[in-house]
Amino acid sequence: MLSALPPSDPLIGNPFSSFDAGFTWWDYPDLFSAFKPTKTINSSFGSDEPTQNHKPESDDSNRVPFVVDERKRRRMISNRESARRSRMRKQKHLENLRNQVNRFRIQNRELxxxxxxxxxxxNRVGTENDWLRSERAFLRQKLSSISQILVFQQLQPFPSSAWPCNSAVITE
Incomplete structure (x- = not known):
């Protein structure tokens, strides 16, 4: 609906009234200098040097700061990109180290x-070994006692009737 109204309509007004006088690019050369080419690149050699047929202009002094600013801007962009890649590498390295620490903690816990x-x-085998040693000592002591009794019996022959347990065996 607004497009049907004429631009001179007092209800709409001119939203760009400050530009009624108009302006041109030559009134603001610094504003539009970023859009002007600064040098010609010789594509056969691929260098950044201007070609032989480049005509120096009168505002060559304005171009030198622009070229320097452009180089600074490109270097700044390159540095930012390099810093971003470096941060990404550092972050990836830290993540790898964290993963390695977690794996080592798990492995340490398992070990x-x-x-x-x-x-x-x-400890259980040591306790069992100690018990077996004491059992062996007890059995050796018992064997030694039995051996002494047998040796004593062989040295002193007694009649079978002198032993009460032997007489019971005989009578039955």
Whole structure:
């Protein structure tokens, strides 16, 4: 509906009234200098040097700061990109280190559990070994006592009637 109204309609007004006088690019050369080419590139050699047929202009002094600013801008963009890549590499490296720490913690916990199991088993075997040693000492003592009794019986022959347990065996 607004397009049907004429631009001179007092209800709409001119939203760009400050530009009624108009302007041109030569009134603001610094504003439009970024859009002007600064040098010609010789494509056969691929260098950044201007070609032989380049005509120096009168505002060559305005171009030098622009070229320097353009180089600074490109270098700044390149530096930012390099810093971004460096941050990404650092972040990836830190993530890898965190993953490695977590894997090592899990492995350490598993090894600790295995070590505790082996220590428990070793303690149990040591306790059993001590019990078997004491059992062996007790059995040796008993065997020694029985051997002494047998040797004593062989040295002193007694009649079978002197032993009460032997007489009971005979009478039955």
């Amino acid at each position: 600790n559990n295995h070590l505790q199991l082996l220590q428990h088993h070793c």
